[in-house]
Amino acid sequence: MRNNLKKVLGTLLITALAAGVAACGNSKSSNGDKSTIKVGSKDFTENLVVGEIYALALEEAGYNVERIPNIASSVIHTSLINEEIDLYPEYTGTGLLSILQLDLITDPQEVYNTVKTEYEKQFNLVWLDYSAANDGQGLVIRTDVANKLGIKTISDLQANAGKIRFASQGEFDEREDGIPGLEKVYGPFDFKSSKVYANGLKYEVLSNDEADVAPAYTTEGQLVKEEFTLLEDDKQVWPPYNLAPVVQKSVLDENPDIGEILNKISASLDTAKVTELNAAVDVDKREYEEVAKEFYDTIK
Template identity: 60%
Template structure:
């Protein structure tokens, strides 16, 4: 009887220990910070950089990559994820449906307040990295005509063969935005090309300039391309920043400390190089993100 009682007690103790262990494991899993990312290279790289920073701060992280741009904000507001890298211009124009602004700090302050009021979501510090609209020109044409800014481009437009993308001529954030700030662009010639072909067109000397996004990997090759300065601020900024659910931030104050430490070091230049490593050289985005994180932490 004593032996049976002893075995029963041992079994009960083991069962309690197992249950406690399982409970502890569940608690640990539940406390993981769920980081989402949009389904393109740059956002995946930055999300991974955020994940590495939080892990270094002692936090457990779960990664949820490749969420659609159209659903990732909803995934955050419904609590399916806890944070992700967002762009200030996207928050202002696509989410809040506000008119474009051109001051980086004004846009940031506006989205920061509106997200807090409407969604209980915090914008942490934004990065200098700006993935916005731009114009790329070949280094040869830039050197030949002294074109470094969009003002320079407008003054020399009659010398420039422009590789348009069709809709760019009509979009409010395309040529109309430029002409409103800089005046008319009277190109030497203009032809419509698919966006995916624009660097091929420039390389083959079929055109001198084209619309571009300011962190495209090809722009890291400054021996071939020059990204023109938007000196009159025709286009809104799209600075990167972590957006985090308030509830999660309150429970994990280390998040703000860790991410605000690295965000100022994510620049247009280093994220452009990182994009090139993945998109042009075929490296894995997690490997590139680790290299970037190690260089800025």
């Protein structure tokens, strides 16, 4: 009797332990159909919007989604490696220069091929398709000044630098991808004046006619305004920062349809569209979740 009781208790214990291991070893949702996917995003508008679009698409496909927004750029890669998140929107140039710390490449496909290969080899992470949206370094000029001086490219700016008031953010004057990098390719920029302003004030400074040109990122929402013009990097100094989902390989192995779901999102995004989405939040002051849902409803 005692032996039978021991056997029954032992069987129950083994069953309970097995159930516990199974619960810890997968992330299936309560309905048993789809996994729970943890979607991360960085702590700025564009990444929040795109991360929310990813989340909506996965939910539409039947996945449970746990949103983990506002992760600092400095730690989000580590969060993915540590399996605190399953995927997030990243930029090819960031992967190349900040994470892999490789030499500058300016061809978008070559940058993508490099990060895709190295991420899988080094981190067991997969880059899905990259979008045409490029959130890279740029220079913005007041449109009236550009029209008056005939400035469309950075070469044109360099040739007219003596007539231009430059609004720097300080570090841009020293960074390898700032003025030093530009001068290596375009020649010296002998601006009429150069003053340092906080990055968040640059569009106000330009609008108030306190400066003519400032560093910018190529998808900033304020660029939808006609009073600002983004200059063409005609000699391709800066690397591309194309947007793409980066996903844990194990998650894709278990849920192969995620690749198709998120690649469809990437195919719908270009620089103009992402700039428009950023403007809806940063200029029109709408909630990023609302902006993401409105856009997703147009492409699903």
